[in-house]
Every structure is written in C-alpha cells, then in structure tokens.
Amino acid sequence: MTNRLHPALIGFTILVYLFLMGPLVIVFGAALSDTTYLTFPPQGLTLHWFQNIFEISAFRRTIVTSLQIAFLATAIALVIGIPAAYALNRYRIQLPAWLSTLFVLPILVPEIVLGFSLLRSVAVDASVPIFLALLIGHTLLVLPYCVRVISASLASFDFSIEEAAVSLGSPPAKTFFTIVLPNVRSGVIAAFILAFITSINDVSVSLFLTGPGISTLPIQILAHVEQFFDPTIASVSVLLMLLTVAVMAIVERTLGLTFLAK
C-alpha cells in the first residue's frame, strides 16, 4: 500500500500500548517483591505472597466459590440460552419480535442495579439462600452474552442443512445435536469463555449478593485492599491474569486468536 501511516500516529499507538501493558507488568513485579508493602520495582524477589494467598482462608474459600459460581452460571446460561437462541433464529417468523428484544433488554439494566434488585426481591423478600441468589445473579449476568453470541453464529447457519438431514431420516432432536450444534461450535465455545470470564471478574452483581461466609474472589480482593496494602493482592491479580492467559490459550487452540477480533 502506498497509503502509509503517519509516524506520529504510530508513535502515539506505541504509547497507548505501553499504557495498556505497563500497569499489568507493574502488578506482576509487585507480586514478586519481598517487601511487606506494595512497591515497584521489587526490592528483592520472593514467591512468598503466592503462598500467602492459600494461607488466608478467605481467599481459599472465595476462589472455590468464584469457580463454582462461574461454572454453574455459565452451564445454566448455556443450557437455557442455546435453545432460546436456536428458537429465535429457527422460528423467527413464528415468534413475536419482542421476544428477541427481551434478550437485548439486560443491556439497559446496569449490573449494579441488577445486583441490588436481586438482593431486595430474591434474597430478602423471597428469602432465597445467598449462594442461590448469587448463582441466579451470575446466570442473568451471562445469559444475554450467551444468547447473543450463539444467535450470531446461528444467523450464518443455513437451516436447509438441518432440513436436508431430517429429509434423510434423522429425527429432529437428534439432528439438532448431530447437525446444528457442531456447526455453531465456535459460537458455543466463545459464549462459554465470555460468560466464564465475565462471571469470574464480576464485581457489580456480586457486591450485593455476598453474605456471611459466602463471597467471590473480586469482592474479597476489594475487602482485603481496604485493610492491607501488601503484595498478596498483586499475587492474586497475577493468578487471575494467568487464568486470562489460559483462557486465551484455549481460544487460540480451538478458534484461533483472530476470532477474538470479532
């Protein structure tokens, strides 16, 4: 291309990326510091703070809770979201238009408002146990992502393939699993990953739906920072970043990283 980028623009972009990457590098360095306070660059190196995470029972508990909630919420959202996405695409003509609008609606509700409303109506008024309320909150948090991402991949699915399979004698329910699902595989994987990450990182919904003995990791981090300013939080952050790396590696393996660009 003769249409070259202006050097000033390239310089600006390099600065932006330093801005994006720098803080994460700093967190990484701070996690390894052998001082008892947070600092960067680290004075000496130690892995003590990683060990410390698991010595604090609150961290141990919340890591488990966060993983449980993320897996369960994502699983439930997929189990109810995939059929919904399928129905919205397959029976578009037969279903009223407001039904698909319904799944866009959650975007208009700030997460913090959802969390608070669930606390009020579900946890307090309906006396639903807090773990269950938290699970409901996270399911609702990730459901719209699942429906939207899977709908997007179903939108490019040619349903006449499904009809071809049925005409060849495959029963409809079986056809869904043998023909439709494999063709929207990448959409399902993407939805799973997006939902899982969203749930693991969530603050605004969990904020209101944690109670005595039940909390999630991000909420625990917030609570810990208020009291201590030691490198433990940096090392927890590093763990979460490693989780992100792992997720990106899975994406790379299954879908190719260019998929993320979409």
Place this chain on the structure above:
Amino acid sequence: MTYPLTVEHLTAHYGTSKVLDDLSLNVAAGELVSLLGASGCGKTTTLRLIAGFLEPTSGSITLGGRDLTKLPAHKRHIGLVFQNYALFPHLSVRDNVAFGLKQRGVAGEERNRRAGAMLERVGLAELADRLPGALSGGQKQRVALARALVIEPPLLMFDEPLSNLDAKLRIDMRVEIRQLQRANGTTSVYVTHDQEEAFSISDRVAIMNQGRIMQLDTPEALYQRPANAFVARFVGFENLIAMKVARREGENVTAEAAGGVTLTLSQARFGEIPDEFVLGTRADGLVVDADPQADGIPATLGLRTYLGRAYQYQCETPAGHLLANGALSAPLESGSTARLVPVPDQCCILRPE
C-alpha cells in the same frame, strides 16, 4: 487529453510467490484493451499496479510520458471503476460524483454543475440527492462510471465492472461503457473474466495466464487464429491434437498423432506446418464422415446431441476423445464407426505448449 499507456517488464510478488512475470503492455491513446483470464491469472494485479495500490518488484509504468511507477495512488490521476462499485455510502449520488473534483479544489457551485452534467450523461440526474444504498446495481455502476469520468482522467480502468449485474443489464451496460469511452476517447484498461464481454467491448484483448500475457490481439484474430494451445483452448477449441511430421512431399505433409493416427495435410490450405505442432479445431472443424476411406481420424461415435444447425458427436479415437459435428441430413447411431475430417479454414496449426 488522451495519452498512451506503456507498461514495461512489470514483475510483482505477493510475499514470495510471483504473481506477475515480466509483463509488458502498450495501450495506444484512446484505445480500450481488456485483460482477460481466469481468477489468479494476474489481471487484477496488473490493474492494481497501474492504479498504485500495489508496488511492483521491478518494471515501469508510464502514461503519456509521465512515469507513474513511484507515484502514490492519489497522485496518478486515473479513473477507476470497481467491481463492487465502491461508492461512498455516506455521500449522496451528486457528492459521490463531485468527490474527485473536490479533491482538485473545484469550487462548490462549479463542482455541482459538472457533477450534475455528468449525471445527466449517464441518465441519473433525477437521483442526484439519493444515497447509494437506495440505488439498484445498474444505477450504482452508472454513478461509479460518472464519478470516474468527471475528473477527465487520461486513463480509465475497469475492474470487472459488470460481474455483479444480471445478464441483460450486463449487455446494456457494456454498450453504454463502450459508447462513453469512445465519445471521450479515453485510453482504457478493462479487466474481466468474461470472454464475450471482453471481445465485444475491446479494441484489443490480452489473454493472461499465470502472470503472463499469452496473446494480445484483436478479438477477431484471437477468435480465429489463436497463437498457442492455451489461447486456443481459452477461445473454445475443443480438439487439440499433438502431431509430428513424418513425411513431407511437396506441399503435402503427413503427420502422426498418438495411437498411430496419420493425417495428410496440405500446406497450401493449412498454412506452413512445423515439425511439431498442435492441430486445433472447434467441433465445427472436424466433420463426421461415414465413408471409411475418407482422409480423417478413425473414430467410434458416442453420444449424439442436437445443436440445431448440426449434430454433435462425442468421439473416441486412438488420438483421444474428440468432439465433431455431423450433418443433420445423415444422423449416425451411437457405436458406429466413422472418419473425422479436419476442415482447413477452421483449423489452426499451433505451437506446442
């Protein structure tokens, strides 16, 4: 304001693969030359190199004595018509057409007047205020044409401009394009994969393959006298029979093909015959003769199809599978044997590939 285009020894690479191989091309002032070939033959690459969207590895491009090779695209002053029209979706039809004038600093009123006049010429004056999204494919292509013409470029280039239109519109539009091009006398390069389109619209056609021009000639010459087997196959020569001269007796040459097939050909009628050659014909050029003594290729007839003006036979011969036509008056049955006799003025003696 009309100049010749000279392309010399142009070579281009995509990464490590060579997509254009020492290509030279002269387009006379006011002439329309088509680049014709299958996808991947290098025709679009050639156009993009001339337009300045790609950089050649070596070679030069000059337009009326001005060296374009190192010039950025926006300074080349070439009118381009794209396959997907490439209209600016956010600008009205008038502003689309006026865009190039605006870049040249033509003032607002003058700009609109000239854009309007150009739209008048392509018959879209009443759609000037519409957005491109509201136009049909044919209308879009007219706008694209007007947009390229209004800047009065010394060179006009078309990249498969009609391939997104339906069959009837394609024919109408190519006549229109040709008329506008003639009227303006603009030197033009036209890229297409459609043979009929290229032949009908062009002064000369370059048939391309693997980054090279196989033959550059008038449509008539290409159609009747292809220079090599590739071009012959491209213009519809179904039968290509590789032959070797066995004996020369004065004007008469006896040549052999695979399977012991021999033919006696008269140089007076077939033209000069080299020692190794390919005999090329269309199905019309091989006549099915039931007489077993006729000087032709012995064949077993297969499926017969009705063409209206003749019957066509799928023939199995020692020299391979051939297509031949036979008279309507004497249909032959599948399985019968016959001789396939070449018709001199419908045959070509080709250089082997």
Place this chain on the structure above:
Amino acid sequence: MQVRNALKRFAGWGLSTPATLAVVLFLIVPVAITIASTFAEDGGVLAPYVAFFSSGFRRAVLWRTLEISLATTAISVVVGFLTAYVVSRSPGRIKSLLIIAAVFPLLTGVVVRSFAWLIILGRNGILNNFLVWIGVTDQPFAMLYTQWSVVVAMVYLFVPLMVLTLVGVLENIPDDVVQASASLGASPFATFRQVIFPLAVPGLIVGAVLVFTGSFTSYATPQLLGGERQMVMGTLMYQRAMVAFDWVGASTIATIMVAVTVAVVLIMTRTARRLNPMAT
C-alpha cells in the same frame, strides 16, 4: 400449512421459555420492583427524587459521576479511534498481535486493572517515586483519591473496549472504497477525514455509549481509586443500601442510573442509525 405453523410456533415457544422466564422473573420483575418502589413512598410520588435532588451532597455526587463519565468517554473515544485506525491498517501479523494485546486487559478483571493504578498512583507508588527521583518534587503528590485518578483508571479500563469495537468498524469499511477515494485524488489525510471518519461515526457512537454507561454505573474503580472522597453514583448506591440500609435511597439512585442508561442508549442508537448510510 396452518397446522405446521402452529406446531413451529409451539416449538419456538417451548425452546425459548426457560430463558424467557429467567429474564422476566429474575431481571425484569426485580428491577421493576426496585423502580416502582421509589414511586410508592408516603411523601408523594416523587418524594425520594425531591429528597435526592435537594441534597447538595447527592447532587454533587451525580454531577461528579457525570463529569468523570464524560471525561472518560471523550478521552477513550479519541485515544481508541486513533489507535484502532493504526491497528486496522497494520500488516497482518502486527495487527493480530495488537489485537491480542488489547484483548488481554479486557479479559483481565476490573478489580485487577483498577488495583494496578493503586500501585502506580499511591503516595509510595512508582509515579511519585519516579517524580521524586528525577527531582520534579521532593514531596510525593497526593494523586490517589482524586477525580482524575478515577478518570485515568477508567480510561485504562475502557480504551481496549473502544479499540476492539472500532477495529471491527474500521475493518468493515471496504478496501475498495478507500482505494476509490485515493484514485479520485484524495490524499491519505483527505481520505481519513472525508471517507473513513464519517463511515466510522456510527461505530464511534456505539463505543461511546458502552463507555459512558459503563463508567456512569461503575463501582470497583471509583471505590478503589476515589474512595469516600470521590463518591460516585455506584459507590453512593452501595453505601445507601449496605451501610445505611436506606433502600429507598438506593432504589432512587438505581432508577436514576437506569433512566440515564436507557436515555443515552436510545438517543445514541437512534442517532447512530440515522447517521449510518449503510443501513439503507
């Protein structure tokens, strides 16, 4: 035919019912109750709102939240657009690298990313250490718990989102439209201004809506970097609900948040649709 249609409608309803019920029961109904509760107070239909807006402190919180969100949105849009432009025009390998580098922070949680700025902006943070070291100051600046520390962290939060949104938008602008512009004599800058930018405006608006609503309703970042001193709508709402147990007050803030979000989304998507010539 009619029977088959009825059957299909039945199947469609059947498959979508669980998800529909979940959204209605656990999202629409609870949020509706929260909103409705603010209009059912003793002192009159609008009493909680009168109370909210007559409090100077709460007005200041609302105002501060708007300031922070608008500043975050403006900076993110400019930075995000220029970066996305460079990313979208980069050669293949560099482009995917730049996209991955933008996805990574996006997938890393809000808490972690906000926390990073705690280390940078603290009194003993690296920025202050650096400034003391190069001799700009001998006293560390109080950078934390200021309005701009919240803005910086929020920009950090939202720039990757903006970049990725806009790279998608810019990649959707067909190459040949850009080439057509060049062939008509437009310089790269003229092409950028007259073709690329106008075509990206609808995407810019969508991105801006995401950033504005996200920052207007955020909690973790202002909590960590603004604290009590820079209270915003999110932190105030939490404080009303969980510290003061003032549920009406919290619900009022929630309703204002929903109203602002809905208004911004509706107005901006309308505008985006009107400006989007590709839609017709």
